[in-house]
Amino acid sequence: MSKTVDLNADMGESFGPWNMGDDAALLGIVSSANIACGFHAGDPDVMARTMALARDKGVGIGAHPGFMDLQGFGRRKMQVPHGTLANMIRYQLGAARGMAKASGTEVRHLKLHGAMSNMACTDHAMARACYEAALDVDPDIIIMVLAATAMEEVVRELGCNWCGEIFADRAYNDDGTLVDRSLPGAVIHDPALAGPRILQMVQEGAIITESGRRIPAAIDTICLHGDTAEAVQLAASVRSSLTAGGIAIRQFPGRRR
Secondary structure (H helix, E strand, O other), X not given: OOOEEEEEEEEOOOEOOEXXXXXXXHOOOOOEEEEEOOOOOOOHHHHHHHHHHHHHHOOEEEEEOOOOOOOOOOOOOOOOOHHHHXXXXXXXXXXXXXXXXXXXXXXXEEXXXXXXXXXXXXXXXXXXXXXXXXXXHOOOOEEEEEOOOHHHHHHHHHOOOEEEEEEOOEOEOOOOOEOOOOOOOOEOOOHHHHHHHHHHHHHHOEEEOOOOOEEXXXXXXXXXXXXXXXXXXXXXXXXXXXXHOOOEEOOOOOEOO
């Protein structure tokens, strides 16, 4: 049986007449889409349009909630009480589920965005607050977590349906967290580097850090950010490298172990 992996991208991040990324092109490459829910990016029209495109392409739909931070694109850290944070997750997931149902499709998974995700990958209590809130709305939803972080520990403790994610275009610290975007080399822009690097990680079943350290990881899905100028080229490079390496691209089924 051949090894398989999912490819996901963040999208639906345009707002009104302002356009972010080439969602239509990415939807021809990825197998799952994380669609913004209006807090860090997106709006109802963009959400509906992106979900319809994903549906027509047979791409799995995920809710992508973040902090209420349109100006900062959800990448600024915010100190939010856990009760409020939980309601923010319920609110955004509820909106995504409603829009998906109206489009004749469904939300398969949930993935935290930006600073919310970065904070939750080292803060067990915050991750638990977010994930328990999502499970309140949909007990069967697949929670997408940054592999080998506090997020993974929390979903294992909860016994919920989850999948492990690594990033195609981000560098890693030795503790499994992402290198801060403000640091040199944090974001990988070269498609020729991204594809072979990810193939190696999938083949080894491990995150390869900046220092070369290997961190064993549950690699179910690979994130391809949609908001960079070279996003489509990076995505195509990753997909072609994986396919050439004998890795099939398929939506993740989720796991409970």
